[in-house]
Amino acid sequence: MKVRVGIIGATGYTAYEAIRLLLRHPHAEVTAVTSRQDEGLSIAAVHPQLTSRLDLPLQPLDIDSFAQQCDVAFCCLPHGASAETVKQLRQANCKVIDFSADFRLTSVAEYETWYGVKHPWPEQVGQVAYGLPELFADQIKDADLIANPGCYPTSAIMPLAPLIQAGAIHCEDIIVDSKSGVSGAGRSPKLGTLYCETNESIAPYAIGAHRHQPEMNDIIGRFSGSKTNILFTPHLTPMDRGILSTIYVRPQAADAKRVREIWRQTYRDSPFVRVVDHIPGTKHVAGTNFVDLAVKEAGDRLVLVAAIDNLIKGASGAAVQNLNCIFGWDQTLGLL
Numbered sequence: 462m463k464v465r466v467g468i469i470g471a472t473g474y475t476a477y478e479a480i481r482l483l484l485r486h487p488h489a490e491v492t493a494v495t496s497r498q499d500e501g502l503s504i505a506a507v508h509p510q511l512t513s514r515l516d517l518p519l520q521p522l523d524i525d526s527f528a529q530q531c532d533v534a535f536c537c538l539p540h541g542a543s544a545e546t547v548k549q550l551r552q553a554n555c556k557v558i559d560f561s562a563d564f565r566l567t568s569v570a571e572y573e574t575w576y577g578v579k580h581p582w583p584e585q586v587g588q589v590a591y592g593l594p595e596l597f598a599d600q601i602k603d604a605d606l607i608a609n610p611g612c613y614p615t616s617a618i619m620p621l622a623p624l625i626q627a628g629a630i631h632c633e634d635i636i637v638d639s640k641s642g643v644s645g646a647g648r649s650p651k652l653g654t655l656y657c658e659t660n661e662s663i664a665p666y667a668i669g670a671h672r673h674q675p676e677m678n679d680i681i682g683r684f685s686g687s688k689t690n691i692l693f694t695p696h697l698t699p700m701d702r703g704i705l706s707t708i709y710v711r712p713q714a715a716d717a718k719r720v721r722e723i724w725r726q727t728y729r730d731s732p733f734v735r736v737v738d739h740i741p742g743t744k745h746v747a748g749t750n751f752v753d754l755a756v757k758e759a760g761d762r763l764v765l766v767a768a769i770d771n772l773i774k775g776a777s778g779a780a781v782q783n784l785n786c787i788f789g790w791d792q793t794l795g796l797l
């Protein structure tokens with residue numbers, strides 16, 4: 462029998478990508494899809510790509526009925542809205558992969574400062590597996606609740622954590638400069654993501670003040686003896702999808718060759734990490750769960766480059782990879 466997966470917030474972008482991946486998964490099937498605003502419509506009415514591929518009606522979220530239809534919930538709600546739903550799903554004994562940021566940080570105070578809301582389930586904060594199987598597989602395999610990482614943090618943590626752990630770079634001087642496609646902002650219309658605002662333009666936002674900065678420091682800090690100090694600046698770029706992070710670090714007795722060795726050693730059993738000799742671009746990973754990593758020497762700095770697809774490795778692909786880990790399946794099922 463297949464594992465039954467329900468998608469909450471099924472009208473959004475990450476939900477569509479998750480459904481697309483699960484449709485080709487040999488051991489999982491999508492059995493429920495929820496929406497507040499499009500109740501009663503077919504899922505294919507809001508995601509026409511699913512026409513004749515998935516025929517399910519969008520239903521309002523009723524936790525008891527949802528938990529009877531599903532073994533696992535992919536909770537694709539915005540942060541703030543997600544935590545209460547996740548709590549109820551866990552109380553109904555449903556396993557949950559939470560796409561939002563509500564359980565990623567380890568400190569309630571830090572969450573409430575950066576997200577500006579009271580956490581509805583503070584006892585759980587700091588107890589949740591962080592869903593990067595390449596680094597936290599041991600925690601994920603026994604977890605009933607997984608915090609899927611943020612898209613920008615995935616692109617920063619994967620290159621940085623092994624180097625910090627090996628003592629190859631200084632912790633206190635790291636600059637993460639990232640570019641994201643517009644789908645990173647979700648499907649709901651907002652002024653800043655309209656075509657006329659974003660087309661033929663690129664601009665930074667939330668300079669040094671983005672909520673993914675504490676997530677990067679929190680997670681990478683687990684690999685370091687001392688606190689990391691990352692300065693993170695995201696940019697919105699006129700592309701549909703993809704994240705490219707250019708990361709400036711100061712080496713500590715390490716050169717580019719050593720960095721590649723550390724990455725290759727750390728990720729030797731990680732099928733989605735590619736340490737490449739060319740400069741990665743978002744097109745090289747578009748639609749895939751790959752993370753492409755490269756390094757170049759530049760003066761007294763090393764420049765690291767990471768490319769991911771924000772909707773796949775940055776969200777829905779990571780969720781499917783986590784699902785595979787929970788059930789002890791090959792990590793690549795549904796993803797290659």
Ligand SMILES: NC(=O)C1=CN([C@@H]2O[C@H](COP(=O)(O)OP(=O)(O)OC[C@H]3O[C@@H](n4cnc5c(N)ncnc54)[C@H](OP(=O)(O)O)[C@@H]3O)[C@@H](O)[C@H]2O)C=CC1
Nearest residue numbers: 470472473474475496497538539540542560561645647648
């Ligand atoms: N887009 C990306 O690249 C990434 C997104 N994420 C995270 O994944 C989650 C989903 O993102 P994404 O799919 O892009 O977002 P979307 O805005 O595309 O979709 C979110 C869905 O959640 C539902 N929703 C919106 N607001 C509320 C609310 N207040 N209460 C209940 N339901 C609500 C909506 O469905 P309806 O109105 O039909 O109920 C909506 O379709 C978010 O937490 C996001 O931060 C993480 C990594 C990357």
Ligand SMILES: CC(=O)N[C@@H](CCC(=O)OP(=O)(O)O)C(=O)O
Nearest residue numbers: 540560561562611612641645646
């Ligand atoms: C381009 C763009 O707007 N990107 C989003 C990040 C998406 C994401 O991963 O956000 P969560 O941490 O909430 O899951 C942003 O900067 O808010």
